Amino acid sequence: MMKTNKDEEMIQLFASRLSQAMELAGIIPADLARMTGISKSMISMYASTNHEPKQNNILKMAAALGVSPAWLMGADDTNELLETLKNDPDVRMVAKISGTLTEQGKKDLRKYAELLRNQRDRMSQD
Numbered sequence: 237m238m239k240t241n242k243d244e245e246m247i248q249l250f251a252s253r254l255s256q257a258m259e260l261a262g263i264i265p266a267d268l269a270r271m272t273g274i275s276k277s278m279i280s281m282y283a284s285t286n287h288e289p290k291q292n293n294i295l296k297m298a299a300a301l302g303v304s305p306a307w308l309m310g311a312d313d314t315n316e317l318l319e320t321l322k323n324d325p326d327v328r329m330v331a332k333i334s335g336t337l338t339e340q341g342k343k344d345l346r347k348y349a350e351l352l353r354n355q356r357d358r359m360s361q362d
Contacts (some may be wrong), residue, residue: 243288246309246310247285247288247321248280248285249309249310250288250289250294250310251282251283251306253270253286253303253307253309253310254279254282254283254297254301254307254308255283255319257301257302257303257308258301260302260328261302261321261328261331261332261335262320262328262332263301263332263335265280266276267335268297268300268335269300271300271335271336272296272297272299272300272334273291273296274293274296274297274350278293279297282297282299286344294308294309298333301331301335302321302334330345333345
């Protein structure tokens with residue numbers, strides 16, 4: 237099956253967004269490989285438009301980068317998280333750390349974040 241111009245455009249957009257999300261998260265292909273279990277060479281191929289990613293790999297990369305799969309594939313032109321990552325170094329740091337955690341570590345991080353939010357909400361009600 238031959239790729240159409242539309243297919244090529246979508247692959248290029250995916251590569252651009254993958255590179256942008258990695259840059260904003262402060263990670264390189266080797267980091268994303270560790271976070272997702274996808275080989276570093278495959279991630280480099282995705283980022284250089286040399287290969288079309290499989291759906292399960294798109295899902296893994298989007299989760300690791302904290303973006304939606306739809307955005308990564310070219311939909312949803314604006315993404316609040318990317319703006320936050322770009323403008324808030326603390327959020328970038330947390331995103332980078334969370335990508336290295338186990339699933340249990342991520343659950344614990346979410347619980348802690350919820351605890352902090354609840355404390356803030358209670359304080360603002362007083």
